[in-house]
Amino acid sequence: MDDELTFESLGKVVKKSKNATFIEVDACDLRRALTKLRLMGVKRIMTITGVDNGTDIEVIYHFDKDYHIINIKTKIPRKNSTIGSITTIYSGAKLFERELAEMLDVQIEGNRQPRNLFLCEGSPRAPLRKKENGD
Amino acid sequence: MVISMKEVTTIPIGPQHPALIEPEYLKVSVDGETIVDVDINLGYIHRGIEGLMQKKNYVQDIYVAERVCGICSGSHTVAYSQAVENLIELEIPERAKYIRTIILELERLHSHLLWAGVAGYEIGIDTIFMSAWKDREYIMDLLEAISGNRVNYGMSTIGGVRRDVSKDIVPKIEKVMGVIEKRADYYANVFLSDNVILARTKGIGRFGHTDAEKFSAVGPVARACGIEYDIRKDGYAAYGDVEWEPVMARGGDVQAKVIVRLGELKVSASIIKQCLSKMPAGDIKAKAPVAIPENEAVSRVEAPRGELFYYARSNGSDKPERVRIRTPTYSNILTLKPALIGQQLADLPIIVAAIDPCFACTDRVALVDTRKDEEKVVDASYFRKIERR
Numbered sequence: 001m002d003d004e005l006t007f008e009s010l011g012k013v014v015k016k017s018k019n020a021t022f023i024e025v026d027a028c029d030l031r032r033a034l035t036k037l038r039l040m041g042v043k044r045i046m047t048i049t050g051v052d053n054g055t056d057i058e059v060i061y062h063f064d065k066d067y068h069i070i071n072i073k074t075k076i077p078r079k080n081s082t083i084g085s086i087t088t089i090y091s092g093a094k095l096f097e098r099e100l101a102e103m104l105d106v107q108i109e110g111n112r113q114p115r116n117l118f119l120c121e122g123s124p125r126a127p128l129r130k131k132e133n134g135d
Numbered sequence: 136m137v138i139s140m141k142e143v144t145t146i147p148i149g150p151q152h153p154a155l156i157e158p159e160y161l162k163v164s165v166d167g168e169t170i171v172d173v174d175i176n177l178g179y180i181h182r183g184i185e186g187l188m189q190k191k192n193y194v195q196d197i198y199v200a201e202r203v204c205g206i207c208s209g210s211h212t213v214a215y216s217q218a219v220e221n222l223i224e225l226e227i228p229e230r231a232k233y234i235r236t237i238i239l240e241l242e243r244l245h246s247h248l249l250w251a252g253v254a255g256y257e258i259g260i261d262t263i264f265m266s267a268w269k270d271r272e273y274i275m276d277l278l279e280a281i282s283g284n285r286v287n288y289g290m291s292t293i294g295g296v297r298r299d300v301s302k303d304i305v306p307k308i309e310k311v312m313g314v315i316e317k318r319a320d321y322y323a324n325v326f327l328s329d330n331v332i333l334a335r336t337k338g339i340g341r342f343g344h345t346d347a348e349k350f351s352a353v354g355p356v357a358r359a360c361g362i363e364y365d366i367r368k369d370g371y372a373a374y375g376d377v378e379w380e381p382v383m384a385r386g387g388d389v390q391a392k393v394i395v396r397l398g399e400l401k402v403s404a405s406i407i408k409q410c411l412s413k414m415p416a417g418d419i420k421a422k423a424p425v426a427i428p429e430n431e432a433v434s435r436v437e438a439p440r441g442e443l444f445y446y447a448r449s450n451g452s453d454k455p456e457r458v459r460i461r462t463p464t465y466s467n468i469l470t471l472k473p474a475l476i477g478q479q480l481a482d483l484p485i486i487v488a489a490i491d492p493c494f495a496c497t498d499r500v501a502l503v504d505t506r507k508d509e510e511k512v513v514d515a516s517y518f519r520k521i522e523r524r
């Protein structure tokens with residue numbers, strides 16, 4: 001079992017440096033990868049980053065393992081962006097998911113949005129999304 | 136006949152409240168004096184800094200990052216600079232690493248002393264507040280002597296630091312460190328022996344190791360629950376070259392957080408003294424390019440309140456594609472709920488203060504109409520409107 005719990009077993013390792021590893025996984029494999037990460041002894045989530053690269057929304061989950069940062073990257077479409085909640089695996093992700101939903105207009109399945117976390121009424125909708133003209 | 140009636144009352148605390156130093160809104164449900172539920176409302180600090188950083192160039196962003204927080208401004212510039220240095224895989228000069236470490240530890244000292252003062256104030260002992268803030272002034276004077284500034288030091292930059300620590304100031308720093316070590320012992324003695332302080336801190340706002348892990352607590356809040364998590368162990372800046380150990384405590388109550396922070400005063404003083412004696416001569420800045428090729432990188436710093444995380448992505452231009460900031464309080468805020476439930480309402484200010492929350496200027500306000508039990512969020516135009524009435 002231990003042999004299977006490597007960074008490579010989580011997904012495609014795209015970049016590795018002294019302090020961080022970037023791993024790409026398909027959105028449908030995200031839960032499986034994060035469950036495996038939990039089995040590797042990674043108990044806490046650092047944060048979630050959402051990036052609008054113009055063609056997709058990239059969602060990056062950042063974790064720490066013995067002072068090494070593990071970044072699990074996944075892509076979802078820009079239109080009708082939806083991603084499953086990971087709060088059943090990492091409950092610390094609750095606010096980070098709400099922020100992702102608010103800033104990039106991503107639907108989080110399984111994480112209720114009782115109200116905005118940061119933006120007030122009248123704020124621009126999804127301020128971190130690029131405009132259609134590529135701003 | 137005995138009639139038992141359990142009635143829950145909801146009390147809005149904040150965003151502006153005498154017991155809170157910065158704007159935040161806690162909707163607290165109490166049964167008598169006991170807190171049974173709490174709803175934490177964030178957002179009063181939101182200034183759109185991540186969006187702003189995408190519109191400025193890499194050098195301008197150093198100064199934007201510095202203004203995220205007025206207390207840990209040095210941590211933000213170092214974390215941001217490290218993220219950009221990681222993007223271009225730039226190795227900074229050894230002397231710059233030591234200077235960054237000295238600034239970061241001076242910042243921890245003034246932040247922890249500020250916190251000790253606030254903690255004293257929150258439990259009604261203003262003598263501690265005045266005394267701790269007087270000692271904090273020694274550190275502020277040092278920061279001003281090194282950088283020319285008390286709050287935003289403008290020290291760290293991409294590739295190193297902007298100003299050197301001159302030989303003339305070294306004896307002064309060493310002298311102040313001696314004073315701080317003695318004062319740390321004094322405060323530890325006061326906080327751990329005074330009966331009034333013990334009554335307000337021991338066993339108050341307790342939450343366990345499991346809750347801290349579950350909600351991803353960081354910094355002194357995590358270490359007060361026995362979780363050995365201190366990013367300085369990663370060895371960034373010059374932390375790998377000096378000898379020190381994280382300060383740990385158990386129990387997760389207010390007292391445990393006091394033990395960790397006051398212990399860290401002595402650790403910081405020791406790290407600064409070691410840096411001063413080991414600091415090599417040489418350059419303080421490596422040359423960095425203006426435009427940065429497509430890449431992505433992460434960086435972390437142990438700010439006074441805990442792990443501060445930066446993610447940066449470059450796109451080949453002189454402006455970043457994305458900068459993500461995760462401040463320590465954002466991680467620690469979820470621990471407030473388990474810490475507050477079951478506690479007395481009067482202990483709320485010290486329990487909130489014990490995580491050393493860092494909220495900044497408000498940009499909007501939530502109004503609560505207690506008669507109608509309605510809540511609405513308004514912006515500045517609302518106040519302009521009522522001002523004209």
